Amino acid sequence: MIREFFYLQKSDRKVILSALCVMLIAFGIIIFTGRAEKDTNTFSxxxxxxxxxxxxxxxxxxxxxxxxxxxxxxxxxxxxxxxxxxxxxxxxxxxxxxxxxxxxxxxxxxxxxxxxxxxxxxxxxxxxxxxxxxxxxxxxxxxxxxxxxxxxxxxxxxxxxxxxxVQNASPRKLNINQLSLNELKRHPYINFYQARAITDYRRLHGPIKSLYDLKLSKDFPQEAINRLLPYVAY
Incomplete structure (x- = not known):
């Protein structure tokens, strides 16, 4: 059989070799995909x-x-x-x-x-x-x-x-009379404009005694004061 192969025309030998290569590639793909499917359906x-x-x-x-x-x-x-x-x-x-x-x-x-x-x-x-x-x-x-x-x-x-x-809440306090503008605005409840309102009030009126001292500022509506109250000290 092998000897007869070499007596075939060159073009015929090429066709046979190409067919064998295709079959080998297809066989390899079937084996690889079968293993992959097995891996994805088993626990590690x-x-x-x-x-x-x-x-x-x-x-x-x-x-x-x-x-x-x-x-x-x-x-x-x-x-x-x-x-x-x-x-x-x-x-x-x-x-x-x-x-x-x-x-x-x-x-x-x-x-x-x-x-x-x-x-x-x-x-x-x-x-x-x-x-x-x-x-x-x-x-x-x-x-x-x-x-x-x-x-x-x-x-x-x-x-x-x-x-x-939440049990026995004891939040960390911010001393709003001592912190700088940049330190104040690091807190999630104090934005840049609120921090500036605090530092401006201290500069013009002295130490803040209560957050309600800031209620005349447009940057401190009642809601903002209420949520900040647990986090401030004077």
């Missing part, structure tokens, strides 16, 4: 081990700080291939990830001002993105005085507020 053992370690670490943290969160233990594992293969927005990602975390049940709560990102991720609807946002915004504020302040975080899932509480 490494992912499972990592999740189990996270679960054990969380239980240890809960034993050390039981006042932070009360949780019913539940672990679900997620397909690693799906996580890698889908581009999601922050909110969509958090919504999806939140389904596969240990979650607290209805009637259980996380204390907002003492919770770290690990505890916050136990709240239904909150994943890594919003857990970080909650902590970062709380640091900028100087602490939360109301759960409703979470509405100020863009696209925050409002249903998650039912699982969060």
């Amino acid at each position: 053992s490494a992912d499972t081990i990592r999740k189990e370690k996270e679960h054990q670490a969380y239980k240890q943290r809960y034993k050390q700080h039981p006042q932070m969160v009360y949780v019913r233990t539940k672990v679900v594992y997620r397909d690693t291939a799906f996580r890698r293969g889908h581009a999601l927005s922050n909110r969509e990602h958090d919504s999806l990830v939140a389904r596969y975390q240990i979650k607290i049940s209805e009637g259980e709560h996380v204390i907002l001002n003492t919770a770290d990102t690990a505890a916050l991720k136990t709240v239904p609807g909150i994943g890594p993105y919003f857990a970080r946002k909650i902590v970062q915004y709380g640091q900028r504020l100087g602490g939360y005085v109301s759960v409703d302040q979470l509405d100020e975080i863009e696209d925050f899932p409002l249903d998650a507020k039912d699982y969060l509480v």
Whole structure:
């Protein structure tokens, strides 16, 4: 058979070799796609081990700080291939990830001002993105005085507020008689014009004794005064 191959015309040999190459390429593609499909439909053992370690670490943290969160233990594992293969927005990602975390049940709560990102991720609807946002915004504020302040975080899932509480709020105070304009406007509740109104009042009238001293300024409507009150000292 092989000897007869060499007696064929050159053009015929080329046709046969080309056909063999096409068959080999097609066979390789079938094998490769079959393996890829198998990989995307199986759980990663490494992912499972990592999740189990996270679960054990969380239980240890809960034993050390039981006042932070009360949780019913539940672990679900997620397909690693799906996580890698889908581009999601922050909110969509958090919504999806939140389904596969240990979650607290209805009637259980996380204390907002003492919770770290690990505890916050136990709240239904909150994943890594919003857990970080909650902590970062709380640091900028100087602490939360109301759960409703979470509405100020863009696209925050409002249903998650039912699982969060503020207890014994003790926010960090700003001494508005000592801070400079630039220092004042770093607070989320003081913009440039409000900071300038404060420094102008001090320059013209002396120390501020109450935020109501600023109520004649157009930059300090009653709503602005009310939300800033817990954060100022004189």
